[in-house]
Amino acid sequence: xxxxxxxxxxxxxxxxxxxxxxxxxxxxxxxxxxxxxxxxxxxxxxxxxxxxxxxxxxxxxxxxxxxxxxxxxxxxxxxxxxxxxxxxxxxxxxxxxxxxxxxxxxxxxxxxxxxxxxxxxxxxxxxxxxxxxxxxxxxxxxxxxxxxxxxxxxxxxxxxxxxxxxxxxxxxxxxxxxxxxxxxxxxxxxxxxxxxxxxxxxxxxxxxxxxxxxxxxxxxxxxxxxxxxxxxxxxxxxxxxxxxxxxxxxxxxxxxxxxxxxxxxxxxxxxxx
Numbered sequence: 698x699x700x701x702x703x704x705x706x707x708x709x710x711x712x713x714x715x716x717x718x719x720x721x722x723x724x725x726x727x728x729x730x731x732x733x734x735x736x737x738x739x740x741x742x743x744x745x746x747x748x749x750x751x752x753x754x755x756x757x758x759x760x761x762x763x764x765x766x767x768x769x770x771x772x773x774x775x776x777x778x779x780x781x782x783x784x785x786x787x788x789x790x791x792x793x794x795x796x797x798x799x800x801x802x803x804x805x806x807x808x809x810x811x812x813x814x815x816x817x818x819x820x821x822x823x824x825x826x827x828x829x830x831x832x833x834x835x836x837x838x839x840x841x842x843x844x845x846x847x848x849x850x851x852x853x854x855x856x857x858x859x860x861x862x863x864x865x866x867x868x869x870x871x872x873x874x875x876x877x878x879x880x881x882x883x884x885x886x887x888x889x890x891x892x893x894x895x896x897x898x899x900x901x902x903x904x905x906x907x908x909x910x911x912x913x914x915x916x917x918x919x920x921x922x923x924x925x926x927x928x929x930x931x932x933x934x935x936x937x938x939x940x941x942x943x944x945x946x947x948x949x950x951x952x953x954x955x956x957x958x959x960x961x962x963x964x965x966x967x968x969x970x
Contacts, residue, residue, distance in 0.1 A: 750788045753778045754802075757795045762846035766796065766854070793860070799844075800851055800864050807840045808868050815875040817882035826883045827938055831930040838910045838926035845914070852911065869907075873899045880937065890939050902933055 740750075756778035760769040771792055775782040789795045811833055813819055820829045854861040876899035883889055906929060913925035934941035 749778075749780060749784065753780065753785055753788055754795070754798065757792070758799065758844060758847060761796065761799075761850055762844065765846065766792070766850045793858070796847075796850060796854065797860065797864070799847055800861065803844075803847075803851070804864070804868050806843075807837070808871060811837060812871060812875045815879040817878065821882060826879070826886070826888065827934055827941065830933060830937070834906055834930045834933065835926045837906055838913060838922055838929070848914065869903065873903050876902050883937070888938050888940070890937065893937060898937065901936065905929060905933060905936075 753774060757769075757774045760773045760777055764773065769792060771785050772782055774792065774795070775785045778785070789798065814829065814833045814836070820826060851861070851865075855865050880889065880893075880895060880898050884895065889895075909925055909929045913922045917925065931941065
């Protein structure tokens with residue numbers, strides 16, 4: 698449940714906490730947050746150990762992509778990394794801790810980029826915010842194709858394992874805060890629709906982009922993803938902006954339409970007459 702009292706997508710289907718703090722997911726503990734298995738293992742300090750840890754992570758990605766989460770074992774990961782099974786446990790408590798680590802990497806790789814792009818300091822005075830919105834939405838859609846097996850696993854664990862709800866919700870909260878700042882900045886420039894619900898807009902934008910991007914990735918070809926990204930960008934622009942497209946972009950786009958060709962032909966006939 699968000700601070701606005703609105704349930705995020707799928708929240709009603711997530712594992713709930715029982716009375717007394719016990720959670721339903723396997724490996725849960727009473728009286729508090731479920732341990733993830735990451736904090737209890739000290740990060741490696743030596744360069745050689747850090748390299749081994751990275752190799753284990755790379756092996757985990759390959760195994761998860763090929764076999765899925767349920768079928769992948771720690772022994773498979775160790776064999777792929779070329780280390781003993783015990784070495785894997787030196788860095789990660791179990792394969793669940795490995796997939797949580799990969800969720801952290803996804804956050805760093807994609808979310809940091811999107812948040813930076815939404816920051817008014819990144820575009821104000823240099824890029825039309827309507828163009829920036831389209832670029833960022835395109836980036837979100839095409840990032841879904843990175844590590845597709847991992848993406849599917851992460852979403853599946855979100856609905857099954859309460860430990861995944863917390864980092865996912867933290868990502869959503871961070872993106873929503875960035876959208877709040879973005880909408881406020883374009884509102885200062887007088888670009889927002891007059892009747893836009895500023896309080897609801899960040900929630901609507903985030904869910905429209907996130908849901909459409911996930912569904913396009915799950916169900917569509919690369920061409921379908923491209924089309925879905927463009928359509929979602931147009932949807933968001935029409936929802937937020939008083940004038941969804943910059944005039945120059947609108948003129949450029951109209952050149953390729955039948956209506957645009959007819960207007961230009963009519964203008965040429967008028968000039969000749």
